[in-house]
Amino acid sequence: MDSTAKSDAWRADRDHFLHPYTDFTTFQDSGSQVVSHGDAMYIVDEAGRSYLDGIAGLWCVNLGHGRSEIAQAMGDQAQQLGYFNTFGHSTNTPAALLARQLAERTPGDLNHVFFTTGGSTANDTAIRLAHYYFNRLGKPKKKKILARNGGYHGSTYFAAALTGIHGIHYGFDRIAEDIVHHLSAANCYRRPEGMDEAQFCDFLIDEARHRIEQLGADNIAAFIAEPVMGAGGVLVAPEGYHRRMAEVCQQNDILYIADEVVTGFGRLGHWFASEDRFGHVPDILITAKGLSSGYCPIGAAVFSERMYEVISKPQGPGGVLSHGFTYSGHPVSCAAALKSIELYEREDIFGKVRDTGPYLQQQLKRLSRHDVVGDIRGDHLMAGVELVSDRDAKRNFPPDLAAAEVVFGRARDYGVIVRPVGDTIILSPPLIISREQVDTLVDSLDQAIEDVSGQLMSRAAAS
Numbered sequence: 001m002d003s004t005a006k007s008d009a010w011r012a013d014r015d016h017f018l019h020p021y022t023d024f025t026t027f028q029d030s031g032s033q034v035v036s037h038g039d040a041m042y043i044v045d046e047a048g049r050s051y052l053d054g055i056a057g058l059w060c061v062n063l064g065h066g067r068s069e070i071a072q073a074m075g076d077q078a079q080q081l082g083y084f085n086t087f088g089h090s091t092n093t094p095a096a097l098l099a100r101q102l103a104e105r106t107p108g109d110l111n112h113v114f115f116t117t118g119g120s121t122a123n124d125t126a127i128r129l130a131h132y133y134f135n136r137l138g139k140p141k142k143k144k145i146l147a148r149n150g151g152y153h154g155s156t157y158f159a160a161a162l163t164g165i166h167g168i169h170y171g172f173d174r175i176a177e178d179i180v181h182h183l184s185a186a187n188c189y190r191r192p193e194g195m196d197e198a199q200f201c202d203f204l205i206d207e208a209r210h211r212i213e214q215l216g217a218d219n220i221a222a223f224i225a226e227p228v229m230g231a232g233g234v235l236v237a238p239e240g241y242h243r244r245m246a247e248v249c250q251q252n253d254i255l256y257i258a259d260e261v262v263t264g265f266g267r268l269g270h271w272f273a274s275e276d277r278f279g280h281v282p283d284i285l286i287t288a289k290g291l292s293s294g295y296c297p298i299g300a301a302v303f304s305e306r307m308y309e310v311i312s313k314p315q316g317p318g319g320v321l322s323h324g325f326t327y328s329g330h331p332v333s334c335a336a337a338l339k340s341i342e343l344y345e346r347e348d349i350f351g352k353v354r355d356t357g358p359y360l361q362q363q364l365k366r367l368s369r370h371d372v373v374g375d376i377r378g379d380h381l382m383a384g385v386e387l388v389s390d391r392d393a394k395r396n397f398p399p400d401l402a403a404a405e406v407v408f409g410r411a412r413d414y415g416v417i418v419r420p421v422g423d424t425i426i427l428s429p430p431l432i433i434s435r436e437q438v439d440t441l442v443d444s445l446d447q448a449i450e451d452v453s454g455q456l457m458s459r460a461a462a463s
């Protein structure tokens with residue numbers, strides 16, 4: 001690609017912006033697509049090409065692009081108070097009101113909100129405060145964390161340690177290997193041969209019990225899980241899994257951390273999925289992304305009354321809870337979140353998801369006509385389509401074929417953005433998507449797979 005024909009922004013980006021998750025085999029040549037604006041379900045690049053956003057930016061722009069009411073709320077707040085810290089005994093009105101609104105919407109007695117800058121810092125906060133909680137209870141041995149293979153919890157050092165997607169650790173150091181222990185992914189598609197879903201659920205629960213026995217419940221602080229695994233390939237656990245894991249945790253005095261960074265704020269048709277979809281109340285709930293509909297960086301870890309009672313015990317003269325970020329409770333981010341909550345309610349967005357979500361899942365079934373489609377799965381507006389080179393053997397394509405990436409490129413030619421992760425194509429559109437736009441998304445993906453599957457199959461056979 002001739003970089004001289006590219007814009008100043010394209011060149012500045014290629015030369016100076018070290019991006020998250022960049023493939024450096026192609027970056028120097030292809031650079032980045034410069035996205036210049038967005039409007040409802042669409043984004044537009046600097047060449048003026050418009051694309052249906054099938055991934056809500058990155059699972060976050062739930063209310064769609066270009067919402068002037070959110071922009072107005074942010075602008076007004078920036079003018080009134082752009083920033084002042086919330087350390088110690090200082091606060092601001094949007095942060096205080098948002099904390100109450102979150103407490104009212106999170107399940108059970110999750111009433112105490114620690115604000116962060118995103119999902120990774122919220123997960124780090126959850127682990128630090130889980131350790132602090134047990135230290136204050138006089139149980140300092142309770143340090144280990146159970147996580148899951150395939151789980152994604154972020155990119156700070158500890159959130160990355162929790163993450164169980166093995167490929168993304170390549171070249172990086174692993175820390176906390178004596179602390180973090182990964183259980184099997186609740187991957188129904190790749191469950192052991194001959195097991196039905198109920199037996200697979202028993203298998204996962206037994207595995208967790210055995211691991212707890214092995215490690216000793218007295219040494220384990222918490223279990224962390226996404227209600228539906230996102231970046232790990234949109235894996236929906238077998239029926240009853242989360243409720244049963246919550247019981248196992250309770251029996252062993254292990255805190256259950258629900259990482260609802262993706263599933264919160266309506267993606268599964270409710271404020272949060274833990275209780276309304278999966279029937280349990282966690283001890284800590286993590287949220288970010290849809291909280292501000294992606295308009296401003298913000299995340300939160302929400303703690304139960306039981307934990308708050310311990311965490312809030314005075315340390316003694318001069319002692320403070322020494323954890324916090326400069327931007328905890330940032331007034332502009334909180335104003336964006338408050339406005340987002342107002343819009344979710346006023347426009348009955350989650351009611352719409354309860355219609356369009358099942359419709360998306362049903363329409364996607366059409367893709368099974370392609371031999372390269374091994375599995376289609378998801379829940380409401382979260383979907384994964386896993387590609388295979390051999391359906392019977394459930395064999396993925398050789399990694400160098402980057403099969404999902406090829407489909408992504410072709411879909412983009414048709415004007416829709418999907419997300420390739422490993423051999424899975426992920427869809428997570430803004431929650432305002434209409435049934436007609438679901439049709440466009442699925443039709444374009446169907447056509448893209450049709451166009452490239454022959455070429456992928458023959459390259460796989462030759463390799």
Ligand SMILES: Cc1ncc(COP(=O)(O)O)c(C=O)c1O
Pocket residue numbers: 117118119120121123152153154155226230231259260261262288289299
């Ligand atoms: C489930 C989950 N947890 C945590 C994170 C990390 O959030 P952030 O990138 O805001 O730090 C993500 C990001 O995609 C996520 O999907």
